[in-house]
Amino acid sequence: MSSRDYNEDTLVKLSAIKIFKEMFGGYNFSYLDVMEEVFNTSEQEGTLGRETKAEVLLIKKLKSAIVNLNSDITEEELDLVIQELLKDRSRLSPINANKEVYKQLKNGIKIKTKKDGAYFYKTIRVIDFNDPKNNEYFLASEFWVTGDYGAKRADLILFINGMPLVVMELKRPRVPVREAFDKNIGDYLDTIPNLFWYNAF
Numbered sequence: 001m002s003s004r005d006y007n008e009d010t011l012v013k014l015s016a017i018k019i020f021k022e023m024f025g026g027y028n029f030s031y032l033d034v035m036e037e038v039f040n041t042s043e044q045e046g047t048l049g050r051e052t053k054a055e056v057l058l059i060k061k062l063k064s065a066i067v068n069l070n071s072d073i074t075e076e077e078l079d080l081v082i083q084e085l086l087k088d089r090s091r092l093s094p095i096n097a098n099k100e101v102y103k104q105l106k107n108g109i110k111i112k113t114k115k116d117g118a119y120f121y122k123t124i125r126v127i128d129f130n131d132p133k134n135n136e137y138f139l140a141s142e143f144w145v146t147g148d149y150g151a152k153r154a155d156l157i158l159f160i161n162g163m164p165l166v167v168m169e170l171k172r173p174r175v176p177v178r179e180a181f182d183k184n185i186g187d188y189l190d191t192i193p194n195l196f197w198y199n200a201f
Helices: 008-023 059-069 075-086 094-107 177-191 193-197
Strands: 028-033 109-115 118-124 136-147 150-160 163-168
Touching (some): 008 028, 008 136, 059 075, 075 118, 136 193, 163 193, 177 193
Antiparallel strands (some): 109 118
């Protein structure tokens, strides 16, 4: 292997992607490098259905997953769930924002709906914890996110049902893990905190 080949991409990223593909064999899993992502316009649908880099939820995938897990959900109920997940949590601390979303992912999202003239509460599942094969897993590399304080590009993000639950920063084998966290993940937490509302950090 030449010195030119000795880089983060060939040594770490491709190996990580291979591990994910093997680990999710038999699951609804896909991978895509989105460095050259095309965004939605009035004339065409983008690569991931996003309109801007500020969007961290993949709405098309999310809606499809929710419908799959809740066969009796109505269009109005689906919109309520999406609105709840998209809610601005910037006034909360990152920890509290993350805890709030975690409870929704684990327990489902409770919405107020109406049937036959009467209102009632209904819980909508967004992840199937009982049968993981009912979920959709999408691994994206070079995923750009814009926040209030700038833009960052994550090496790998694993989306489960359209939600960014795992964020990975990859480094050469000789680079300490702590350095990757301090210089990259720590910076992401400050610059694009909205990405971390949904995942475990």
